[in-house]
Amino acid sequence: GEDVEQSLFLSVREGDSSVINCTYTDSSSTYLYWYKQEPGAGLQLLTYIFSNMDMKQDQRLTVLLNKKDKHLSLRIADTQTGDSAIYFCAEKLEGGSYIPTFGRGTSLIVHP
């Protein structure tokens, strides 16, 4: 299986909350990231959480980390059409390669 897994699609109505989930396999993750990729653009770092934290909030974004279950989620409050994009979860491991391992991305579709 893949090291970082995400569901491929999520469809929500404008104004609702979106929750994008991610699971990872390596317990030695140090940083966990959420990147956003808009159509035709590169990846942009949205937020990240250090592995000793449970939660991080930044305006409409809330990141929750359950280290026991190796589960990371990104909640977007009051989702707007401009939030439509692909969201990538990534982990960076302690030691070894410092290159983050990315999931396949979740396409978030926001409809009116």
Next chain:
Amino acid sequence: DTAVSQTPKYLVTQMGNDKSIKCEQNLGHDTMYWYKQDSKKFLKIMFSYNNKELIINETVPNRFSPKSPDKAHLNLHINSLELGDSAVYFCASSQVPGSTEAFFGQGTRLTVV
């Protein structure tokens, strides 16, 4: 000003050709990367350079040859292109190896026909 810029944005070419993709960053970063994103959006590291020196080379065919003339540039040359090379190639940079954040270019969509 674009922080990490790649050219071209789109590249359509025939099998067997040789092509190059250029990348430049104006952030003063020491480290640059090439990633490949396949049709299923899977993003995989290919190479990483730090101060013009190769530090990471994942299992990439030797038809792919990165070149870093200076630390602000990392170009990717591909020989004898194959259909399976069709993908989006992203350049990225970070301040140093292992920095918390990497900055990505817009990507180059390579289509081999």
